[in-house]
Amino acid sequence: MAVMKKKGEKGTPPISTASLPDIIFMLLFFFMVSTTMKEQELMVKYTLPDATELHKLEKKSLVSYIHFGMPIESLREKFGTAPRIQLNDTYRTPKDILEFIASERDKLSEGDRPAMTVSLKADGEIMMGPITDVKQELRRANALKISYAGVRIEGYGL
Amino acid sequence: MAKRKLEEINAGSMADIAFLLLVFFLVATTMNVDKGITRILPPMPDPNQKANDVKERNVMEIFVSKFDEIMVDKQKIDILNLKDKAKKFILNHGNDVTAPEKEVKEIDLIGKYAVSKGVIALKNDRATTYNMYIMVQNELVRAFREVRDELSIVKFGKDFIELDGEQRAAIARAVPLAISESEPNEEGN
Numbered sequence: 042m043a044v045m046k047k048k049g050e051k052g053t054p055p056i057s058t059a060s061l062p063d064i065i066f067m068l069l070f071f072f073m074v075s076t077t078m079k080e081q082e083l084m085v086k087y088t089l090p091d092a093t094e095l096h097k098l099e100k101k102s103l104v105s106y107i108h109f110g111m112p113i114e115s116l117r118e119k120f121g122t123a124p125r126i127q128l129n130d131t132y133r134t135p136k137d138i139l140e141f142i143a144s145e146r147d148k149l150s151e152g153d154r155p156a157m158t159v160s161l162k163a164d165g166e167i168m169m170g171p172i173t174d175v176k177q178e179l180r181r182a183n184a185l186k187i188s189y190a191g192v193r194i195e196g197y198g199l
Numbered sequence: 200m201a202k203r204k205l206e207e208i209n210a211g212s213m214a215d216i217a218f219l220l221l222v223f224f225l226v227a228t229t230m231n232v233d234k235g236i237t238r239i240l241p242p243m244p245d246p247n248q249k250a251n252d253v254k255e256r257n258v259m260e261i262f263v264s265k266f267d268e269i270m271v272d273k274q275k276i277d278i279l280n281l282k283d284k285a286k287k288f289i290l291n292h293g294n295d296v297t298a299p300e301k302e303v304k305e306i307d308l309i310g311k312y313a314v315s316k317g318v319i320a321l322k323n324d325r326a327t328t329y330n331m332y333i334m335v336q337n338e339l340v341r342a343f344r345e346v347r348d349e350l351s352i353v354k355f356g357k358d359f360i361e362l363d364g365e366q367r368a369a370i371a372r373a374v375p376l377a378i379s380e381s382e383p384n385e386e387g388n
């Protein structure tokens with residue numbers, strides 16, 4: 042043992058950890074920049090449909106979300122399992138979409154309004170009936186840019 | 200004044216503080232980017248507007264039934280064949296009389312090009328599942344994308360997505376994204 046210890050003292054000096062904070066800070070800045078805080082609590086659960094022709098939604102500030110799916114488990118006792126529409130933080134009906142779009146549009150500056158996009162995040166198992174109602178309301182509200190949210194896959198029937 | 204030597208601050212805990220912050224942001228981060236099929240809805244119809252007649256050969260009628268079956272011009276078709284069928288309809292290579300008409304237009308950067316007058320009309324039942332609807336939409340968008348890609352490879356040697364703004368506009372004029380959705384009728388249950 043004694044011999045070993047002596048050998049160790051003679052060997053390489055310990056690695057300097059002075060640059061460790063710098064490395065960590067670098068990582069920290071990366072995450073700080075890329076973070077988007079969760080804005081709202083989801084009250085519905087959905088499995089988005091599969092698709093191949095998906096486009097990224099570029100500017101998040103221009104996107105308004107309509108969530109459409111079954112209430113989450115903790116709320117099922119109260120609200121049942123029928124699909125519901127969530128706008129902001131509450132369950133709503135298609136009739137409220139007009140007002141929702143108007144308020145979302147007011148948040149944007151004049152120049153950004155034509156570029157406003159509505160992202161429809163709906164469960165794949167929902168019938169088209171209610172979805173059509175939502176689409177009709179969007180047309181009535183003149184929010185014509187729509188994005189059907191989906192999950193990327195390689196192709197159908199492979 | 201006598202200069203006193205400052206004691207150096209121990210920076211050893213700096214890493215710990217940074218780590219703490221790092222962990223916080225790691226947990227708080229949601230990295231998912233939102234992706235979706237982007238479409239433009241038609242504006243609400245003008246009540247005074249009259250329905251304009253479209254020749255039958257210029258329309259490809261797609262109906263998705265409540266059993267999620269796809270009917271193209273009243274014939275059942277599999278989802279896997281839909282894209283090719285739509286592509287054939289858009290291109291109309293043999294200038295078939297039952298397939299859509301073409302109109303030769305002068306387009307910047309491309310020159311003369313026979314633009315198809317074809318329109319794909321999509322209709323669905325209220326009981327069609329959203330999954331199926333998205334699949335059909337996806338296949339139609341894919342058909343147009345492939346036609347555009349083929350044309351841009353020929354004209355510019357690049358895929359449509361890699362083109363610059365003007366080239367892209369030219370291709371989009373040559374191959375317009377002609378998918379229309381019919382007005383939902385009330386009794387369509």
